[in-house]
Amino acid sequence: MAVVQETLNPKAIIVNSIATSKDEVLKEMIHQLNLIGAVDDEEEFLKDVYVRESQGMTGIGNGVAIPHGKSVSVKDPAVAIATLDDPIEWESLDDQKIQIVVLFAVTDSPDGAQVHLKMLSEFAKKLGDDDVLDALKGANNIDEIVAAFD
Numbered sequence: 001m002a003v004v005q006e007t008l009n010p011k012a013i014i015v016n017s018i019a020t021s022k023d024e025v026l027k028e029m030i031h032q033l034n035l036i037g038a039v040d041d042e043e044e045f046l047k048d049v050y051v052r053e054s055q056g057m058t059g060i061g062n063g064v065a066i067p068h069g070k071s072v073s074v075k076d077p078a079v080a081i082a083t084l085d086d087p088i089e090w091e092s093l094d095d096q097k098i099q100i101v102v103l104f105a106v107t108d109s110p111d112g113a114q115v116h117l118k119m120l121s122e123f124a125k126k127l128g129d130d131d132v133l134d135a136l137k138g139a140n141n142i143d144e145i146v147a148a149f150d
Contacts, residue, residue, distance in 0.1 A: 007079045007104075007119060008149060011036050013142045014082040022090055022098075026067065029080035029103045038078035038105050045073040045105065059092025063137070064127050066120070068104035070112055077115045078105045079123070083139060100136050102127065 012032045019025035030046055033039040049069035052058070058067045080103040087097035102123055106116040126132050126149055135148035 012080040017082045041073035057091045059090045061094040063099035065098045070106045072108045074105045
């Protein structure tokens, strides 16, 4: 199963977000997930994302963060992606500011954990590729972001 293609909805991609904080960009991304029907309670899901944030860093280095939340407010596993106009502060392994945020929304169900691990694994592989990262950082539109993951 190609988890990246299955969970990537162009309507949940934000290019050149003007968010200036972690909270702003997360709320913006969660709102997009709500609009596509993946999340039905934005505040509840945001709380669950912050629970996960409190357990350890989600900034993986190279200007990338992969926050995630397992939540009863998630109806379908999904991913939201945002590129930022100006990098923002985020707890990160290399102490760099964040320019790309990949937010995973995972159902709080028995198979949710399995889907979550698959999503993390496949996206981490892609995000570990310098060509993919360069394409994401240079993307000017949604199509270019989708193409970077192909």
